[in-house]
Amino acid sequence: MVGAADRARRLAGLDRERVTAAAVRLLDAEGPARFSMRRLAAELNVTAMSVYWYVDTKDELLELALDAVFGELELPEPESEADWRDRLRGLATGYRAMLVRHPWVSALIGNPVDVGPCSAAFSACVRRVAADTGIPPYGQVGAVSAVFQFVYGAQFAGAESGERDSEFALDLLIAGIEAMVARSGR
Structure with a gap:
């Protein structure tokens, strides 16, 4: 058999x-x-x-599918010399593009918990960028959460005006992080 x-x-x-x-x-x-x-x-x-x-289960397969699309994201190298603003903008832009390519991800993200190796690599990369912003440790999660929750919640259509609006809003969020860094005296 x-x-x-x-x-x-x-x-x-x-x-x-x-x-x-x-x-x-x-x-x-x-x-x-x-x-x-x-x-x-x-x-x-x-x-x-x-x-x-x-x-073993449909849920396991959905976790694998979710992790596979996180694997499409281009992550900066851990020792990258690029400015944190550029790295954060690249991560947010790539994340947005992934959500537009795969609209189903929005319904599944965080449910089940994103535990695959590609999801974990993305999270680790975001944490490294957050640490490089100069925001005090207690504010790092909030800073990057603001950026990625915006991207997650505001998936503009692919039109030129949507792209422009998304880029402008992302610039505003990055400027806000810069202002908080300056305010903290770092």
Whole structure:
């Protein structure tokens, strides 16, 4: 019995990465409300049970899909010499672009907790940038939260005016961080 299952998996050419990539494509096309393991299996041209060889639950697969799209973000190197403003702007702009490319992420982010390696790398990078702003440690979380909550909550359409408005608002938030740094005397 096990030999037949292994043979079927090999014939299907499935692996965890392919299943995750198909889940991302399906989520992009139909959103999380219409996503199901049956639908995914049909997309992969396999039985629904075949998908469970690679993930234990739908929630696990959604976590993998979420982490996969976080992996699309370009993160500055930890020892980057770039100014914190440029790094923060790049992270926020990339995050916004990811949310526009994958609108379903908004419904899933933080639920379940983003624990994958790509999500963790993004969070660590944001914390490094926050530390480099000069904001006192007690204010760093609040500063970057303001930026990323703005980006998360204000996903402007892809139109030129939306891009311009988003960039202007991001500049205002960065200027606010600069003002708080100056106010703290750092």
